[in-house]
Amino acid sequence: xxxxxxxxxxxxxxxxxxxxxxxxxxxxxxxxxxxxxxxxxxxxxxxxxxxxxxxxxxxxxxxxxxxxxxxxxxxxxxxxxxxxxxxxxxxxxxxxxxxxxxxxxxxxxxxxxxxxxxxxxxxxxxxxxxxxxxxxxxxxxxxxxxxxxxxxxxxxxxxxxxxxxxxxxxxxxxxxxxxxxxxxxxxxxxxxxxxxxxxxxxxxxxxxxxxxxxxxxxxxxxxxxxxxxxxxxxxxxxxxxxxxxxxxxxxxxxxxxxxxxxxxxxxxxxxxxxxxxxxxxxxxxxxxxxxxxxxxxxxxxxxxxxxxxxxxxxxxxxxxxxxxxxxxxxxxxxxxxxxxxxxxxxxxxxxxxxxxxxxxxxxxxxxxxxxxxxxxxxxxxxxxxxxxxxxxxxxxxxxxxxxxxxxxxxxxxxxxxxxxxxxxxxxxxxxxxxxxxxxxxxxxxxxxxxxxxxxxxxxxxxxxxxxxxxxxxxxxxxxxxxxxxxxxxxxxxxxxxxxxxxxxxxxxxxxxxxxxxxxxxxxxxxxxxxxxxxxxxxxxxxxxxxxxxxxxxxxxxxxxxxxxxxxxxxxxxxxxxxxxxxxxxxxxxxxxxxxxxxxxxxxxxxxxxxxxxxxxxxxxxxxxxxxxxxxxxxxxxxxxxxxxxxxxxxxxxxxxxxxxxxxxxxxxxxxxxxxxxxxxxxxxxxxxxxxxxxxxxxxxxxxxxxxxxxxxxxxxxxxxxxxxxxxxxxxxxxxxxxxxxxxxxxxxxxxxxxxxxxxxxxxxxxxxxxxxxxxxxxxxxxxxxxxxxxxxxxxxxxxxxxxxxxxxxxxxxxxxxxxxxxxxxxxxxxxxxxxxxxxxxxxxxxxxxxxxxxxxxxxxxxxxxxxxxxxxxxxxxxxxxxxxxxxxxxxx
Numbered sequence: 104x105x106x107x108x109x110x111x112x113x114x115x116x117x118x119x120x121x122x123x124x125x126x127x128x129x130x131x132x133x134x135x136x137x138x139x140x141x142x143x144x145x146x147x148x149x150x151x152x153x154x155x156x157x158x159x160x161x162x163x164x165x166x167x168x169x170x171x172x173x174x175x176x177x178x179x180x181x182x183x184x185x186x187x188x189x190x191x192x193x194x195x196x197x198x199x200x201x202x203x204x205x206x207x208x209x210x211x212x213x214x215x216x217x218x219x220x221x222x223x224x225x226x227x228x229x230x231x232x233x234x235x236x237x238x239x240x241x242x243x244x245x246x247x248x249x250x251x252x253x254x255x256x257x258x259x260x261x262x263x264x265x266x267x268x269x270x271x272x273x274x275x276x277x278x279x280x281x282x283x284x285x286x287x288x289x290x291x292x293x294x295x296x297x298x299x300x301x302x303x304x305x306x307x308x309x310x311x312x313x314x315x316x317x318x319x320x321x322x323x324x325x326x327x328x329x330x331x332x333x334x335x336x337x338x339x340x341x342x343x344x345x346x347x348x349x350x351x352x353x354x355x356x357x358x359x360x361x362x363x364x365x366x367x368x369x370x371x372x373x374x375x376x377x378x379x380x381x382x383x384x385x386x387x388x389x390x391x392x393x394x395x396x397x398x399x400x401x402x403x404x405x406x407x408x409x410x411x412x413x414x415x416x417x418x419x420x421x422x423x424x425x426x427x428x429x430x431x432x433x434x435x436x437x438x439x440x441x442x443x444x445x446x447x448x449x450x451x452x453x454x455x456x457x458x459x460x461x462x463x464x465x466x467x468x469x470x471x472x473x474x475x476x477x478x479x480x481x482x483x484x485x486x487x488x489x490x491x492x493x494x495x496x497x498x499x500x501x502x503x504x505x506x507x508x509x510x511x512x513x514x515x516x517x518x519x520x521x522x523x524x525x526x527x528x529x530x531x532x533x534x535x536x537x538x539x540x541x542x543x544x545x546x547x548x549x550x551x552x553x554x555x556x557x558x559x560x561x562x563x564x565x566x567x568x569x570x571x572x573x574x575x576x577x578x579x580x581x582x583x584x585x586x587x588x589x590x591x592x593x594x595x596x597x598x599x600x601x602x603x604x605x606x607x608x609x610x611x612x613x614x615x616x617x618x619x620x621x622x623x624x625x626x627x628x629x630x631x632x633x634x635x636x637x638x639x640x641x642x643x644x645x646x647x648x649x650x651x652x653x654x655x656x657x658x659x660x661x662x663x664x665x666x667x668x669x670x671x672x673x674x675x676x677x678x679x680x681x682x683x684x685x686x687x688x689x690x691x692x693x694x695x696x697x698x699x700x701x702x703x704x705x706x707x708x709x710x711x712x713x714x715x716x717x718x719x720x721x722x723x724x725x726x727x728x729x730x731x732x733x734x735x736x737x738x739x740x741x742x743x744x745x746x747x748x749x750x751x752x753x754x755x756x757x758x759x760x761x762x763x764x765x766x767x768x769x770x771x772x773x774x775x776x777x778x779x780x781x782x783x784x785x786x787x788x789x790x791x792x793x794x795x796x797x798x799x800x801x802x803x804x805x806x807x808x809x810x811x812x813x814x815x816x817x818x819x820x821x822x823x824x825x826x827x828x829x830x831x832x833x834x835x836x837x838x839x840x841x842x843x844x845x846x847x848x849x850x851x852x853x854x855x856x857x858x859x860x861x862x863x864x865x866x867x868x869x870x871x872x873x874x875x876x877x878x879x880x881x882x883x884x885x886x887x888x889x890x891x892x893x894x895x896x897x898x899x900x901x902x903x904x905x906x907x908x909x910x911x912x913x914x915x916x917x918x919x920x921x922x923x924x925x926x927x928x929x930x931x932x933x934x935x936x937x938x939x940x941x942x943x944x945x946x947x948x949x950x951x952x953x954x955x956x957x958x959x960x961x962x963x964x965x966x967x968x969x970x971x972x973x974x975x976x977x978x979x980x981x982x983x984x985x986x987x988x989x990x991x992x993x994x995x
Contacts, residue, residue, distance in 0.1 A: 107173040122164035122175055123151055133177055134186065136193075136211065136306055137255035138165045142264050147256050149189045153177045161185055196278060197307075198250040204308040207317035211306030212253060236281060241291025243905035244367045245302050245312050249281040252309035258282060258301035265360055267501035270295050296891060297905070298494065299366040303350055303359065312348065312367065313905070319347040324779035327766050328365045329423065329759035330894050332645035333357060333473070333495045334768025335365050339760060339779045345373045346760060346780065356473055356768065362494035363906070364894055371758065371902040372780065376742055378755035379784025389743075389753060394785065394795070397752050402800050404735040404751075408708035409441055413689040417444035417697045417706045420658035421713030421789075422650035423895070425764030425776060427813040428789035429649070429656040430664060431805070432712055435793045438684045439802050443669055443691030444706070447658045448714060448895075449650050450694040451721075454981035455612040456643040457654060457666075459621025464634070464641075464853070465860025467666070468651065471604060471640030471852040472770045472839065476503050478638040480600035483593075484520055485513040485624070486535055486610025491891040493644045493769070496606070509600060511593045513538050514610065515886060516916075516958060517951030526593040530583040532886050532956065533873035533988040535611050538590065539623040540870065541579025543630055544571055545594035552598070553632030560863055561629050567865035582870055584953075598631045602638035609646065609888065613986040615874055617978045622866035629863045635854040645769040647895060648759075652767030655824070655840070656817070660691025665821035681820050682804050693982040695720065701736075702729025711738045712789060713756065717745035718896035718964040721984040722939050722974035739792060742898050745964045755786035758899075762788050764810040765832065771839045771849070773824070775832040873988035874975045877955065881937065881990035883921070885957040887969040888987075893962040900962075913942070913967025916949040916958040917993075927995055935959070937991045940971035957991065 104115040109126050116125045121144065126133050136148040146163030153164045156174040161182060164175075176182065193212075201207055236249040259271045259282060273280055274287045284293035302310040320340035328335040336355035340348040346369045351359050371377075381397035382389040408415045418436040420429050429447075436445040449457065457467035464470070476482065476499045490497030497520065504510045504523045512520050513528040513535070521527040530538050546552050547568070557564045580587035597603055605628060611620040624641050625634075633639040645651045657664040667674040669688070679686050692700055698720060700706035720726045730736065730749035738750040747753050761782040767773050787795075790813060794805035807813050811829040818824050826842035826849070842849035853859065877884055892910035894900045901907055915935055917927065927933055931946045935957070944959065944967045952958055959969040975985045 105169045105171050107169050107171070107175065109175045110177055116169055118168075120169050122153060122155075122162070122167050122169060125169055126164065126175070126177060131177055133164050135165055136253060137257065139255075139257045139260050139304065142260045145256060147254060148193065150186055150193075152182055152185045152189070154179050154182050193253055197253065198248070203317055204251070205311030205315045205317065206306075206308035210308060239283070239289055240313075241289035242295060242297060243291070243313070243908045244297045244363065245299060245310055247282075247290060248309050248311070251307045252282060253307055254280055254282065255306060256282070257304040257306065258310060261300045261304050264505070265502065266296070266298055266300050266498055267505060268294065268296060271301070296494075297363040297367070297909075298361060299363065300360055303361070303366075315348060316342075324777050326760065326777045326779060327648070327774045328361075329648050329899070330364045330368075331493050332647060332650060332769035333493050334648065334766060334772060334774055335361055335495060336774070337361070337365060339369075341779050344780050356770075356772065357495045360495050360498055363892060364900060368894075368900050368903040368906055369760075370904070371741070371899040372760050374742070374902045376902070377783045377786070378741060378743065378753065379786060380755060382753040384751045389747070389750070397754060398796060398799050401737055401752055401796055405440065405708050405796075406800065408735065411707055413442040413687050414444065414692070414700070414705055415707040416440040416442045417692060417700065417708070418710040419694060419697065419712065419714045419716065420445060420447040420653055422448050422647035422653045423713045424653070424789050425649065425762065425810065426652040426656050426767060426773070426817065427764045427810040428712070429653045429658045430813060430817050431790040431793050431807070433657045433664075434682065434804070435797055436710070437686055438682055438804065439797045439800055440710075441687050443660050443687050443689050444697055444700075445658055445691060446660055446694040446697060447650075447653050448647065448694070448719060449654050449659070450983060451613070451719060451986075452609050452646045453612055453643055453650065454983045455617030455621050455978055457659075458981040459618040460625060460641065460643070461666070462618075463622050463625030463629075463864055463866060464858050466853055467654075468853070469640070469642045469645070469770050470634060470854060471637070471642055473499065475604065475638045475640075475852070476500060479503060479508055479602050479604050480638075481509040481511065481596050481603035483511040483513075483597055483603065483605045485538075485605065485607045486612070486620070487606055487608035487644055488514065488516070488518045488610075488888065489606060489608070489644065490519045492608060492646070492889045494891065496644060500606070509596045511596060513593075515953065515956060521951075525596060526589055528583065528585045528589055528593060529953065530585055531953070532884055533614055534583040534870065535614070535620040536616055536623050536868050537579045537582040537870040538585070539620070539627055540571070540574050540868070541576050541583070541587070541590045542594045542597065543627055544574045544579065545576050545591045546598045546630060547571055548576070549591075549595060549598070551595070552630050556632035557629060560635075560858065561865055562862045563865040567626065567867060570867045570869070579870075597627075602636070603631070603633050604638065604640050604642055606642045606644060608644040610987060612643075613983060614988065615976050615978055615985050616868075616871050617983050618980040619866070619868035619871070623868045625863070626865055626868070629865065634863070635852070635856065635858070637852055640852060643769070646889070648768075649766040651769055651771065652765070652773075655767055655821070660693055664817060665823050678820060684802075684804070695977065695982065695984060698726055698729045701733045704732065704734070707734045709733055709736045711736065711746060711750075713740055715740075715744045715746045715896040715898060717749070718968055718970065719961070721970055721986060723968055723971045724940050725974065739789060740898070744896070744898055754792055755784060756792065757782050757786055757788050761786075762810070763829075765814065765829070767840070773827050773832065773838050773840065775829060873985065875985070875988050875990040877990055881992045883955050883957055883991050883993060885935065885937070885959060885969075885972060885989040885991045886987050887959050887961045887973060887989070889962070890960045893960065895962065896964065897962045913944045913960065913963035913969070914947045915944050915993075916947050916952050918952050918954045918956065919948045919950060920954050922946060922948055925993055925995065927993070931995060934994045935972060935991050936993070937972035937989050939974045942966055942968060942971050957993070961986070
């Protein structure tokens with residue numbers, strides 16, 4: 104410890120502590136504008152000047168480390184004089200249009216001046232400079248006004264150290280200094296991802312959202328982001344029942360960071376296109392109706408369909424709805440609908456994760472926590488464009504890489520993370536199993552496997568080794584199209600580092616062999632002993648905001664809440680007792696099987712809550728044809744969608760900001776939503792709508808009066824949620840399941856000491872080529888996926904003008920060499936055709952995609968929908984469709 108004296112008070116602090124930090128620990132206030140988090144200080148604002156006895160000059164306390172025996176004075180006459188001079192300089196060229204400024208009422212510079220009032224500084228310094236620098240309005244979401252900028256560099260620091268985009272720098276000198284993207288180009292033409300994190304940390308309003316009103320809020324409500332599975336905390340500013348701004352705070356999953364969707368894409372909440380009343384199709388047209396009319400029609404049709412048996416009714420639940428909504432929905436389908444035909448979009452994204460990790464470990468969920476990224480020595484990303492699909496986790500991975508962690512990336516496209524990777528394996532689409540086997544073969548060859556762990560904590564190890572003896576690194580490298588030495592380098596990095604995590608997403612799961620890919624990931628973690636420990640693990644990144652929770656709640660055909668199996672008689676007896684009803688025992692249909700059932704007439708009544716299968720499901724033409732034959736379809740949503748075109752009844756529901764409840768994020772963390780605004784028209788909460796239908800049909804067990812009541816019932820029947828309650832979440836408890844008691848915060852990481860299934864299981868997963876292979880008729884391979892700006896089927900994001908300006912139209916990425924061979928230039932419209940359909944989209948040339956490969960985002964419906972092209976054989980275990988390898992042809 105270092106001993107020093109500050110303003111006559113003695114203190115001992117750690118070596119390297121700055122004077123500013125030491126003074127603050129004594130509650131001594133030193134004014135500062137530029138000091139930000141614990142980043143390397145640069146003393147830009149100069150307001151934190153202090154006197155160090157014996158020093159030749161005043162020192163900036165934010166950048167000066169303490170020394171043994173140091174004596175510091177923070178409030179002498181000389182110090183005050185110097186601060187007064189600095190403050191005058193800061194004020195001399197600042198534009199004080201406070202009443203029209205974004206930061207009106209919360210401006211740190213104004214607050215700073217108020218706190219420094221006794222310095223008697225005025226807006227005068229020699230000849231006053233009236234700044235008239237041009238305002239940069241080129242970004243679709245925010246503007247930069249250099250006339251309000253105090254050059255504190257906070258935006259540069261957040262961009263460099265937290266978002267890790269390295270976009271900004273100080274340009275020019277003296278009074279002409281501004282902060283702009285490097286080479287002084289505009290923000291709109293830079294590689295800025297519009298996360299808005301610079302806007303959040305700006306103290307003065309120099310950075311401001313395009314759409315703002317000064318001090319335009321009367322309340323602030325904390326809730327959870329409705330987009331990806333990260334589960335960021337949002338603070339919604341509300342005025343006149345409208346969200347006017349969004350920001351975040353420290354101490355949450357996202358550590359104050361947000362992405363472009365989380366910060367700016369909230370226009371959908373108050374969109375004039377919102378559904379406000381029930382609609383009933385009459386003579387082919389959806390017409391407004393009352394709730395009573397809609398309920399009567401639904402109950403009559405459901406009663407009629409049930410007479411055909413348990414296979415005549417089906418329901419699609421939603422990963423965009425709360426845990427409480429999903430719990431009530433699956434309970435409704437099983438009790439009132441008398442069937443296990445219930446599923447949701449997890450079938451299209453991570454069904455193979457649930458199946459594969461359950462087989463390998465006994466639990467199909469992310470094993471570790473997001474904040475453990477910061478202690479990992481090596482990070483392996485495979486099948487995940489993390490910075491676009493899970494931006495905050497992507498940022499945390501980049502942060503850790505900047506601090507020295509090794510990074511391995513295996514992807515068919517040269518994604519952003521590839522720029523930072525120690526090893527980038529640009530594998531052919533559909534070869535995940537081969538590259539993972541190659542890495543494990545290289546580990547065994549090098550002798551860096553965790554033999555003691557494997558023998559003590561796993562089973563099937565000997566058989567696995569026998570299988571691996573048939574594998575060679577060179578053979579796997581040839582399948583994947585990569586250098587075998589790169590596989591060996593990746594294997595060495597992953598196996599020899601102490602703490603290492605694997606992060607994967609739908610690039611691994613959305614294949615005919617998706618379950619094999621997931622189990623291969625599990626094999627790699629067990630082989631190196633990187634499971635059941637902090638800073639390690641297998642971490643599937645769930646796509647939607649509550650896809651983990653929807654699975655947890657039993658919105659799956661074979662599972663009741665908490666993954667309790669329908670096939671287990673003891674489980675059935677338990678739920679029959681809890682719900683007071685006999686439960687069905689039929690083998691429930693999966694999502695794709697439900698669509699087929701509607702098409703062949705087996706399913707007479709389909710209830711869709713918050714899903715848009717016409718756009719999200721594979722083989723769009725087949726989905727449209729099937730739904731077009733549907734006898735009776737109910738769609739419950741917030742907007743008219745491509746799926747409501749086939750609905751007989753449409754019911755208006757709440758969005759995230761209009762309800763309470765919980766989401767469970769990708770790391771198993773249960774988080775509380777809070778109502779911020781009132782819903783339009785006569786829209787209702789999803790669980791309330793379902794309960795009204797059940798009660799109209801005479802069923803008990805749906806008399807819920809709040810989301811909190813529903814969670815109490817969830818906790819009573821779901822072991823992993825036993826200790827979860829809204830009260831605990833309101834009180835700030837951070838809970839990750841399994842939470843087995845009211846005084847537990849659950850498990851930060853799983854499988855410590857023992858796997859959920861007892862011993863981990865080594866699966867034998869050999870490489871099986873994808874069904875679709877390039878041939879003479881279809882010589883190219885298409886991959887599909889998500890992009891940063893859009894979410895799922897664009898129901899919500901397309902309501903934000905900035906999003907549509909950047910990413911309003913579908914496109915296909917193509918390597919310039921391939922494009923040249925077909926006579927295609929940037930921006931040309933091209934036809935992309937597969938055995939299942941054809942679309943017309945613009946071409947985008949991208950050297951980061953391999954020759955003869957294409958990529959399309961799946962978000963778009965109508966003519967640009969990638970899923971017109973997808974389809975094929977399902978994963979035999981998880982029944983997940985293949986989206987990542989589609990044979991196609993193109994023409995101009």
